[in-house]
Amino acid sequence: MKAIVIDQYGEKNVLTEREVEKPSIQEDQVLVEIHATSINPIDWKVRAGYLKDMLPFEFPIILGWDAAGIIVEKGSKVTNFEIGERVFTRPATTNQGTYAEYVPVDENLLAKMPASMSFEEAAAIPLAGLTAWQCLVDFGGVKKDDKVLIHAGAGGVGNFAIQIAKSLGAYVTTTASEKNDAFVKSLGADRVINYKTEEFSEMLEDYDFVLDSMGGEVQSNSYKILKPKGKLVSIAQPPNEEEAKQYDVEAAFLWLDPKGEQLQKLADMYDAGELKAIVGETFAFTEEFMQDAHTLSETHHARGKIVITLK
Secondary structure: OEEEEEOOOOOHHHOEEEEOOOOOOOOOEEEEEEEEEEEOHHHHHHHHOOOOOOOOOOOOEEOOOOEEEEEEEEOOOOOOOOOOOEEEEOOOOOOEOOOEOEEEEEHHHEEEOOOOOOHHHHHHOHHHHHHHHHHHHHHOOOOOOOEEEEOOOOOHHHHHHHHHHHHOOOEEEEEEOHHHHHHHHHHOOOEEEEOOOOOHHHOOOOEEEEEEOOOHHHHHHHHHHEEEEEEEEEOOOOOOHHHHHHOOOEEEEOOOOOOHHHHHHHHHHHHOOOOOOOEEEEEEOOHHHHHHHHHHHHOOOOOOEEEEEOO
16 A cells, blocks of 8 residues: 655655555454545654654654544454444554555544545544543533633634534633634634734633643743633643642643544534534645645644545
8 A cells, every 4th residue: 555654753854655565454443445634743743753752653654643534344343333434533543644545443443424524524523623522521521601712723623622612602712813813703712812912811811721732831821811720731731730739720731542432422513513624725645745734734823634635
């Protein structure tokens, strides 16, 4: 099968296109023929070697942890999925990722695609959508009338977080640039703060929950707007325990735990018209375009998700 692999850590030019052996599956797995995948910051962070202590993979590494496609083989213990079904998934974090024509996936990490969902939309959802869900629902316990701040609402996780928070009945504020103001409002944001000209920490107070995707000073300033016993979750860097204690805030770092049943809930939200998958730019499945896609992701200014189409 065709795959785009890395044989060493480095800049985008280490992404190399070549033929590799089609993976085999275990009895509790299926083989998915990939129609679309997407780019996430974890992809280029692994590529650059930033996560080599956390994820000590052996080379060659196939990056990518989002997939949408069709089941072409199933293991003997797989009971809920059939060959020919359209599925999407955030596969396990291994060196056998989704920059490839086929990927083996554990049954418990699969979800069925709604009939109206395109492969590009499906590829945009898993990693970012599940991250947003676990931040807001599992950690945040966000409920009706909670005041929620989502940083970088136009980004991959942010756009899903706005929509999920609104579906839970929260009042949602987000930070975005002026050019994304109308976009984040279209997702349901009640208030938009222009991070280039306005300081959110001087404008907001008594918030119940913050989703921090920036870290650094943004994270530190986020404590100031939370009410006592409020919650802050970061996907950028582990919060400072002293700071959290000083503001009497519950703070945590979230590392995604992929779950097929939660992905199915996002599929149900899509079916009900409560969730849109925002496909920003799409690229073809070639070495050159994959390098371009990494360059775009590394700017931190892509709107929605960067999707790669294979079929």
